[in-house]
Amino acid sequence: MEAETRKKISYLLIVFIIVIIVVIASVVYYSLMEMRSPAKKMAEISAKYGIANYEKRKLPKNIISDSTFLSLFKEDAYLQSRVLMAETDSVYLTINLSERVINIEISGVVVHSTPITEFEASKLITDGDKFTITSLLSVPLTIVSDTSSIAKVPFIMKIAPKDTSEFKPDAIPDTAFYEPVNYIFETDRGIKIIVYQSEEIKQGDSKDRFMFDLRHRLINTLAAMKDIIEFKVPEYQPFIKIKIPSADAKIIYRAIPKHGQIAVYL
Amino acid sequence: MEKEIDKNEVTQPEEDLNPGIDRTLNDNKNNGPEINSTNTSGMKQKGSSNFLRYLLIVFISLLTFVLLIVFVLYLVPGLQEISSVSKSKISGNNELKRDAAYKNQIGLLSKDIQRLSRKYNTFTSGQSYIVINTTDNKFSLYKNKVLVREGICSSGANKILQTKKKTYLFMTPKGKFSITGKRKHPYWHRSDWDFIEQGLPVPPKDDPSRWEEGVLGDYALDLVDGYMIHGTIYKRLMGMPVTHGCVRLLDEDLEVVFSTLNIGSKVFIF
Numbered sequence A: 001m002e003a004e005t006r007k008k009i010s011y012l013l014i015v016f017i018i019v020i021i022v023v024i025a026s027v028v029y030y031s032l033m034e035m036r037s038p039a040k041k042m043a044e045i046s047a048k049y050g051i052a053n054y055e056k057r058k059l060p061k062n063i064i065s066d067s068t069f070l071s072l073f074k075e076d077a078y079l080q081s082r083v084l085m086a087e088t089d090s091v092y093l094t095i096n097l098s099e100r101v102i103n104i105e106i107s108g109v110v111v112h113s114t115p116i117t118e119f120e121a122s123k124l125i126t127d128g129d130k131f132t133i134t135s136l137l138s139v140p141l142t143i144v145s146d147t148s149s150i151a152k153v154p155f156i157m158k159i160a161p162k163d164t165s166e167f168k169p170d171a172i173p174d175t176a177f178y179e180p181v182n183y184i185f186e187t188d189r190g191i192k193i194i195v196y197q198s199e200e201i202k203q204g205d206s207k208d209r210f211m212f213d214l215r216h217r218l219i220n221t222l223a224a225m226k227d228i229i230e231f232k233v234p235e236y237q238p239f240i241k242i243k244i245p246s247a248d249a250k251i252i253y254r255a256i257p258k259h260g261q262i263a264v265y266l
Numbered sequence B: 001m002e003k004e005i006d007k008n009e010v011t012q013p014e015e016d017l018n019p020g021i022d023r024t025l026n027d028n029k030n031n032g033p034e035i036n037s038t039n040t041s042g043m044k045q046k047g048s049s050n051f052l053r054y055l056l057i058v059f060i061s062l063l064t065f066v067l068l069i070v071f072v073l074y075l076v077p078g079l080q081e082i083s084s085v086s087k088s089k090i091s092g093n094n095e096l097k098r099d100a101a102y103k104n105q106i107g108l109l110s111k112d113i114q115r116l117s118r119k120y121n122t123f124t125s126g127q128s129y130i131v132i133n134t135t136d137n138k139f140s141l142y143k144n145k146v147l148v149r150e151g152i153c154s155s156g157a158n159k160i161l162q163t164k165k166k167t168y169l170f171m172t173p174k175g176k177f178s179i180t181g182k183r184k185h186p187y188w189h190r191s192d193w194d195f196i197e198q199g200l201p202v203p204p205k206d207d208p209s210r211w212e213e214g215v216l217g218d219y220a221l222d223l224v225d226g227y228m229i230h231g232t233i234y235k236r237l238m239g240m241p242v243t244h245g246c247v248r249l250l251d252e253d254l255e256v257v258f259s260t261l262n263i264g265s266k267v268f269i270f
Helices: A002-049 A051-057 A067-086 A130-136 A205-229 A246-255 B002-015 B019-083 B100-123 B192-197 B251-260
Strands: A091-096 A101-106 A109-115 A118-121 A141-148 A156-159 A182-187 A192-197 A239-244 A261-265 B129-133 B138-143 B146-154 B159-162 B167-170 B175-178 B181-184 B187-189 B211-213 B219-222 B228-230 B247-249 B266-269
Touching: A002 A051, A002 A130, A002 A205, A002 B019, A051 A130, A067 A091, A067 A101, A067 A130, A067 A261, A067 B100, A101 A246, A109 A246, A109 B129, A109 B266, A182 A205, A182 A246, A192 A205, A192 A246, A205 B019, A239 A246, B138 B251, B146 B251, B159 B192, B167 B192, B219 B251, B228 B251, B247 B251
Parallel strands: A091 A261, A156 B159, A192 A239, B129 B266, B228 B247
Antiparallel strands: A091 A101, A101 A109, A118 A239, A141 A182, A141 A261, A182 A192, B129 B138, B138 B146, B146 B247, B159 B167, B175 B266, B181 B219, B187 B211, B219 B228
């Protein structure tokens, strides 16, 4: 009986050790694949927007690391983006990380301005090849999808009354209604613009932000796992994380169209 | 059935009475409580230590699981950033600056920046314009790029009115618009939805009951598709999203807006 129990325990121990080894190996493999993804993304961006695409301009050697050239190139790229967007009648966004300001613009007119309280960007954006990244941003980013803690348009549904007896006047909107504002814009060139409200207006705002962030991380991790299972290097999404006041964050989210455009100045 | 089985079990030892066995049984009976208490306390000790062991295993497993999740969700993205890409070098090479091709490129870029800046500035005309913020229900009036007045307004309620045949959406459109018409003491031609919303029968288009005086205030500035900037009789609702898509202003604000904006003036709504 005792021998049988011991046999059972040793069998369980072996299973346990195997499980531990498999889990550790999976985590190590996952981590290695994830760490390879930024370099893969940079290579993709370089192939599309790197110096090789400017052969016609016959740029001299080393020019792409020259500070004067890069600063002018950056200015030019930002202006190009803004002019392209200003030619439409739509609402668009300009994010100037250098001056720490976000503007809502319509046809070249700044209609709303917000100071950036805090920001953080992927190393790929801040430390990557400046020429390539600037070239990538010379055309406005177009929003392809978004995830938000608030509704884009807070619609109210009403069924038409059959006659005057059924008629009920509309309720007065609750202007004191508050909800935390956090959202993510996913753009066509794979860059994510993550906007969080900077202040804690009500108790639980931090928890809401944490949960929003956690959900975002979970979705990313699951997508990466799917790629890794297929032995593919997962898709890396460079990000710009911005913290701005809640009221401004709400205005921006509601103002920008579903497939609106964004220009970024680094 | 159960009772019968119990009876058999109890009666059986009595039928096979054997003095030897009986003594042993009696001895056991005498020693019984001592042996039982030692066994029970041992068992209890063993049980509690087993329970603690299981608890520890569960705790360690849970902790490992949580740590793994934290590692995957937070540390791996962090490591990703560290490993990301090598920092690009920026220099101010003097030799390069003397290169004719370099100078040419800098010249081309500078010219392009000037051209784009000029183009961009043409978008911002010196004309008067109004900016309407539909989220905060506020307006700002500009003359020669200078803010001349700001205040509260009321914009679309974002209401969907559903009838059996049609769905109406009451929201203020966003983007760039122009003033297409200006009217003093405007009359309001009530749309079908106004009757439907109140449960009233919809009259013909030219019915006199469609015309209403005074509800639009003293002035109306036409935009597109029937949208207007006008006054209101519902002043307590100002600053709230309550309209059917038009922009309502207070009387004094409306007067200034009416006198500042001309036909063709831009209206920026966001």
